[in-house]
Amino acid sequence: MFDLRYHVASLAAVFVALLVGILVGVGLSGKVDDAEKNELRRRVADVNRQLEAVGEREASAGRVEDANTAVVELGLSALLEDRLRGRRVGLLFVGSPDRDLQSTVRATLEDAGARGGLTRMRALNVPIDSGQLDGDLASHPALAGYRGPDRLRELGRLLAQEFAFGGGAPAWDALSEHLVVERRGRARPRLQGVVVARSAGPQKGDTARFLAGVYEGLASTGTPAVGVERSTDETSAANAFERADLSSVDDIDLPAGRLALALLLAGAEPGHYGVNDADDVLPPIEQLGAGG
Numbered sequence: 001m002f003d004l005r006y007h008v009a010s011l012a013a014v015f016v017a018l019l020v021g022i023l024v025g026v027g028l029s030g031k032v033d034d035a036e037k038n039e040l041r042r043r044v045a046d047v048n049r050q051l052e053a054v055g056e057r058e059a060s061a062g063r064v065e066d067a068n069t070a071v072v073e074l075g076l077s078a079l080l081e082d083r084l085r086g087r088r089v090g091l092l093f094v095g096s097p098d099r100d101l102q103s104t105v106r107a108t109l110e111d112a113g114a115r116g117g118l119t120r121m122r123a124l125n126v127p128i129d130s131g132q133l134d135g136d137l138a139s140h141p142a143l144a145g146y147r148g149p150d151r152l153r154e155l156g157r158l159l160a161q162e163f164a165f166g167g168g169a170p171a172w173d174a175l176s177e178h179l180v181v182e183r184r185g186r187a188r189p190r191l192q193g194v195v196v197a198r199s200a201g202p203q204k205g206d207t208a209r210f211l212a213g214v215y216e217g218l219a220s221t222g223t224p225a226v227g228v229e230r231s232t233d234e235t236s237a238a239n240a241f242e243r244a245d246l247s248s249v250d251d252i253d254l255p256a257g258r259l260a261l262a263l264l265l266a267g268a269e270p271g272h273y274g275v276n277d278a279d280d281v282l283p284p285i286e287q288l289g290a291g292g
Contacts, residue, residue: 076255077111083262085113089193092163092218093123094211094237095200096181104252105195105228105261112262114193120185122163124214125178126200127207128152132178140174152206156213157220164221166190193265194218194225196246198237215244226264228252231275238272250274256281 089109091102102121110117133155134147146155155171162169169187176183196218203211218225227241231251241248247264251257251274260273260282268283275281 076259079259080108080111080262081113083112083266084109084193087114087192087265088116088119088189089114089195089265090119090163090185090191091121091195091197092214093121093181094196094198094203094214095123095126097121097123098197098199101197101199101228101230101252104258105197108252108258108261111258112266114265118185119189119191120163120183120187122172122183123181123199125181126203126211127205128210129178130206130210133175136175136178140170143171143174146171149206149209152210153213153216156210156215157217160214160217161221164191164194164218164223164225191223194221194223195261195265196225196227196241197229198227198240201235202237202240211240212244215241215246219245224265224267226261228257228261231257236276238277242272245270248272248274248278250276250278 091105093102102118106118130149130152137143137147137155145151146158158171159175162171166188167190172180172187196215202208215227225246227237227246227248229237229248229250230253232253233250236250238248238250247270249257249260249264250272252261254275257274263283263285264270264273268285271279271283273280273283
C-alpha cells in the first residue's frame with residue numbers, strides 16, 4: 001500500500017508541475033487571443049480533472065488499507081466463524097462463471113459455516129435471445145403467458161424467485177437450454193442467502209429489462225441477496241444492484257469484502273459496502289440478526 005500511495009503522490013506532483021508550466025508559459029508569452037485563452041482553459045480543466053482522479057485514488061487506497069488492517073488485526077477466521085452456520089447459499093452469475101470469484105465466494109461461505117459451502121450455482125447466458133426463450137416458453141403451457149418483450153421483466157422475477165425458493169423450478173427447466181451456461185448443485189432446497197456476480201459487461205435492450213427483473217425478483221424474496229464484485233473491476237454493477245434494492249460488496253477480493261459478504265448474508269444492515277463509492281467499508285456488526 002505504501003508503493004501505491006507513493007505513486008499517487010508522484011502523479012499528483014507531475015500534474016501540479018504541468019499546471020504550473022502552463023500558467024508560467026502564458027505569463028511569458030504576453031498577450032493571448034481568445035482561441036489561445038480557450039485552449040488554456042481547456043488544458044487547465046483537464047489537469048484539474050486528473051488531479052481530482054488522483055485524489056479519489058488516494059482516498060480509496062486509504063480506505064483499502066484501513067479496512068484490511070482492521071480485519072487482519074481482529075482475525076478474519078474468527079470473525080467469519082459460524083456467521084452462516086447451517087445456511088444454504090446460492091451463487092448466480094450473469095455471464096459465464098468466473099472461477100476465481102467463485103472460489104472466493106465458496107471459501108467465504110465455507111469459513112462462515114454455510115451448509116455444503118455452496119448449495120447451487122447457475123450462470124446466465126447473456127445477452128439473451130428473446131426469440132429462443134419465447135420458443136421454449138411456448139412449449140410449456142403454464143409458462144406461455146411470459147412470452148414477449150413486454151414480459152421479460154416478469155420472467156426475470158419468476159426465475160429469481162425459483163432460484164431462491166427452490167422446489168420444482170419449472171421456468172429454469174424450460175429455459176435452461178438457451179439461458180443457462182452452466183449449472184451446479186441441487187435445485188430443490190430453499191436458499192437462506194443468494195450471491196449475485198455480473199461476470200459479463202453491462203447489457204441493454206431486452207437483456208437489460210430481463211436482468212432488472214432478476215435483480216428485483218431476488219430483492220422481493222426476503223432472502224438476503226448480495227451483489228459482489230472486485231475492488232479492481234473496471235466496470236461496476238453496483239448501480240444496477242442498488243436500483244433493484246440489492247445490497248452490494250465491491251471488494252470481495254479483499255478480507256474486508258469477504259467479511260462484509262458474510263455479515264450481509266447473516267442479516268446485517270442492508271447497504272452498499274466496500275472501498276469504491278460505498279456507504280461504508282463494513283456493515284455494523286452489532287446490527288446482525290439473531291441468526292448471525
